Amino acid sequence: MxxxxxxxxxxxxxxxxxxxxxxxxxxxxxxxxxxxxxxxxxxxxxxxxxxxxxxxxxxxxxxxxxxxxxxxxxxxxxxxxxxxxxxxxxxxxxxxxxxxxxxxxxxxxxxxxxxxxxxxxxxxxxxxxxxxxxxAGTAPQVPQRIALAADGNPFQLAAPARAVPEVLGTLRAAVTVVHVAEPEDDDSCRPSLVSVQQAGLLTDGQNPVSTHGTRHLDVPRGIEQAMQATRAELLVLIARRHNVLGRLFHRSVTAQMIRQAQLPVLVLPTTG
CATH class of the missing domain: 3.40.50.620 (HUPs)
Structure with a gap:
């Protein structure tokens, strides 16, 4: 089954x-x-x-x-x-x-x-x-547009999360890899896209994939802006357990998005 x-x-x-x-x-x-x-x-x-x-x-x-x-x-x-x-x-x-x-x-x-x-x-x-x-109040509909927030640092999905690429592939939703940068930094999404691909999170050819970079001092607000700009219907977050370099997804930011996002949030645990 x-x-x-x-x-x-x-x-x-x-x-x-x-x-x-x-x-x-x-x-x-x-x-x-x-x-x-x-x-x-x-x-x-x-x-x-x-x-x-x-x-x-x-x-x-x-x-x-x-x-x-x-x-x-x-x-x-x-x-x-x-x-x-x-x-x-x-x-x-x-x-x-x-x-x-x-x-x-x-x-x-x-x-x-x-x-x-x-x-x-x-x-x-x-x-x-x-x-x-x-x-509460979310309509029971399958998402057609997904925002996948990534910070560009390498990650590996925890074993129980390795079924998620197949789930996302079956949904066939359009996926936008989102990156939030400091206002003075480069908002290129190339490292974020590479990290997602190397982790095997997106199966080849099953989801239309694009990128969206945004600059903001407040990471959660930057993610929210990107969600609005891409008209996302689902947000995917990478939850790192012990990585101080992964500022985008340290505990407080993940918690804040869980509390505040008006869309369903899919949080994926990693091994590090």
């Missing part, structure tokens, strides 16, 4: 939006979905901040899962586990080996955005799987 997409749900509107978006992707990719609920609290552990844990019986959870798998355009495997979120999720991930983990991002009114980025980064650090964060 092809690698599924694993969607995390806490039965909130944001999680439901992520599920619909995932279903649209899965239909094009011809893969099933795994819909996972962690029976302890919501995926975002709100009790850390409020002390409130939403309690549901197993019957209520079964009903909620069943409601969400009905009338899906692809097969959906419901999954339920219990315990600390990242530990419990790891067990299901190791069982299904998904191509992507998909997570809904609530609005700021529903949840502090710092918690969203903390949870996302914790999942990336502990599981090393590519993570797609879908903002």
């Amino acid at each position: 092809p690698a599924p997409l694993l969607v995390l749900t806490d039965f909130t509107p944001a999680a439901d939006a992520a599920l619909r978006y995932a279903a649209a992707l899965a239909a094009v990719l011809h893969v099933p979905l795994v819909l996972l609920h962690v029976n302890r609290n919501s995926v975002f552990d709100p009790e850390t901040f409020t002390g409130k844990i939403p309690h549901r019986s197993e019957g209520e959870i079964a009903v909620a899962l069943n409601e969400r798998v009905q009338n899906m355009p692809v097969p959906v495997i419901p999954a339920l586990t219990a315990g600390r979120s990242t530990r419990a999720i790891r067990e299901v991930v190791e069982q299904h080996r998904p191509a992507l983990l998909i997570l809904g991002r609530p609005s700021v009114a529903e949840l502090p955005d710092e918690l969203v980025s903390t949870t996302s980064l914790d999942l990336l650090a502990e599981l090393q799987y590519p993570l797609l964060i879908v903002p």
